[in-house]
Amino acid sequence: MRYGKITGWGKYVPEKVMNNADFAALIDTSDDWIVQRTGIRRRHVAAETDQCSTMATEAGKRALAQAGLAPADLDLIIVATSSPDFMTPPVSSQVQAQLGAHHVGAFTMSVACPGFVYALITANQFIASGALRNILVIGVELITRMLDWEDRNTAVLFGDGAGAVVLQAADEVCGVRSFVMGSDGEGYEHIIHPSGGTACPPTAERLANREGYIKMNGREVFKFASRKMPEAVIEVVHKAGLTLDDLDLLIPHQANARIIEAAAHMAKLPPEKVFMNVHEYGNTSAASVPIAFCEAIEAGRVHRGDVLCMVAFGAGLTWASAVVQMGKDVPGLPERGS
Numbered sequence: 001m002r003y004g005k006i007t008g009w010g011k012y013v014p015e016k017v018m019n020n021a022d023f024a025a026l027i028d029t030s031d032d033w034i035v036q037r038t039g040i041r042r043r044h045v046a047a048e049t050d051q052c053s054t055m056a057t058e059a060g061k062r063a064l065a066q067a068g069l070a071p072a073d074l075d076l077i078i079v080a081t082s083s084p085d086f087m088t089p090p091v092s093s094q095v096q097a098q099l100g101a102h103h104v105g106a107f108t109m110s111v112a113c114p115g116f117v118y119a120l121i122t123a124n125q126f127i128a129s130g131a132l133r134n135i136l137v138i139g140v141e142l143i144t145r146m147l148d149w150e151d152r153n154t155a156v157l158f159g160d161g162a163g164a165v166v167l168q169a170a171d172e173v174c175g176v177r178s179f180v181m182g183s184d185g186e187g188y189e190h191i192i193h194p195s196g197g198t199a200c201p202p203t204a205e206r207l208a209n210r211e212g213y214i215k216m217n218g219r220e221v222f223k224f225a226s227r228k229m230p231e232a233v234i235e236v237v238h239k240a241g242l243t244l245d246d247l248d249l250l251i252p253h254q255a256n257a258r259i260i261e262a263a264a265h266m267a268k269l270p271p272e273k274v275f276m277n278v279h280e281y282g283n284t285s286a287a288s289v290p291i292a293f294c295e296a297i298e299a300g301r302v303h304r305g306d307v308l309c310m311v312a313f314g315a316g317l318t319w320a321s322a323v324v325q326m327g328k329d330v331p332g333l334p335e336r337g338s
C-alpha cells in the first residue's frame with residue numbers, strides 16, 4: 001500500500017482587493033449587512049492580466065518549489081475549477097503547458113466548490129493503487145468574471161484565487177485516510193450559470209436577461225450547507241476509525257462564517273480547531289480549501305503528523321470531505337509543541 005503524502009503547497013491570490021464599502025457605492029448593500037450575514041470583509045479580484053490558467057500555474061509553481069520537484073517530475077496534473085479560460089480546451093492542458101510539464105497527463109474536474117476535495121481524493125487513488133507517484137492538484141477560480149455586479153445576492157459573496165498541493169507516493173501512513181463524496185442533482189437550479197453551457201446558449205435575449213451570470217437561491221443553499229457540512233465531517237471522521245477529538249484542524253470551505261460556525265458547533269469542535277479566512281477572500285469556490293490549507297500552514301497551525309479534515313459543499317448540489325494526515329517528516333512543517 002502506498003500513501004499520498006502532501007509534500008508541497010502554494011497559493012496565488014490577486015493583489016487587487018475590494019472592500020465591502022466598494023459594493024455599497026455600486027448596489028443596495030452595506031458593510032454591516034455583509035459582515036453580519038457572511039463574515040466577509042474583503043475579497044481579492046483578478047486583474048485583467050490574470051486568467052484562470054495563469055493563477056493556477058502560479059499556485060502550482062509555488063507548490064512544486066515547496067516540494068522540491070521540477071515540472072518534469074510530475075505524473076499527472078488535476079485542476080478543479082468552474083471558471084476555466086474556455087469551455088474547451090480543458091484549462092488543465094493550458095496549465096500543463098505554462099508549467100512546462102512536457103506532455104504530462106492533465107485533466108480538469110468541474111465539481112463546483114468541493115472540486116479541490118474531489119480532486120485530492122482522486123489523486124490519492126492513483127497513488128494508493130501504485131499507478132502514479134507525483135501528482136499536482138490545483139483548485140482555482142476566476143469567478144468574479146461570472147458575477148452580475150448588479151445582483152446583491154451574489155456579487156458580494158465571491159472572490160478569485162488559486163491553491164495547489166503536491167501529492168507524492170510514500171510508505172508511511174498519511175494522505176487521505178477516508179473520504180465522503182456526495183451529490184444531490186435535484187437541487188441543480190439553486191446555484192446555476194444558466195447561459196454558461198450548451199442547454200441555453202448565450203443569445204442576445206438571454207444575455208439581456210442577465211443569464212450569462214451566476215444565479216443563486218442563497219436561502220436554500222444556506223439550509224443545505226448548514227446540514228450537510230457537519231454531517232460530512234462527522235461521517236468522514238468515523239470512516240477513518242477516529243473520533244472528532246482526534247482531529248487537529250478542520251479546514252472547511254470558506255463560503256460563510258455562520259455556516260462554518262454552525263458546522264463546528266454541531267461537530268463539537270472548538271474555534272482553535274477550525275480554520276477561517278472567509279473575511280479576507282470571500283468564497284473562492286474550488287480554490288477556497290487549498291488557499292485555507294496554505295494559510296493554516298503559514299499561520300503555524302498545521303504540524304507534522306497532524307490529522308486534518310477538509311470539507312466543502314457547493315453547486316450541483318455537491319459535497320465532499322476527507323480526513324488527511326500530514327507526513328511525519330515534511331520539510332516546512334513544524335513539530336507539534338515546538
Ligand SMILES: CC(C)(COP(=O)(O)OP(=O)(O)OC[C@H]1O[C@@H](n2cnc3c(N)ncnc32)[C@H](O)[C@@H]1OP(=O)(O)O)[C@@H](O)C(=O)NCCC(=O)NCCS
Pocket residue numbers: 028029030033034037038113152153154156191216218219221222225255256283313314315
Ligand atoms: C446569501 C446569504 C448570505 C443571505 O443571508 P440570509 O441571512 O440567508 O438572508 P436572506 O436570504 O434571509 O435575505 C434577507 C434579505 O437580504 C437581502 N439581501 C441579499 N443580499 C444582500 C446584500 N448583499 N445586501 C443587503 N441585503 C441583501 C435579500 O434580498 C433579502 O431581502 P428580502 O427579505 O427583502 O427579500 C445566505 O443565505 C448564504 O450565505 N447562503 C449560502 C450561500 C453560499 O454559500 N453560496 C455558495 C455556495 S458554494
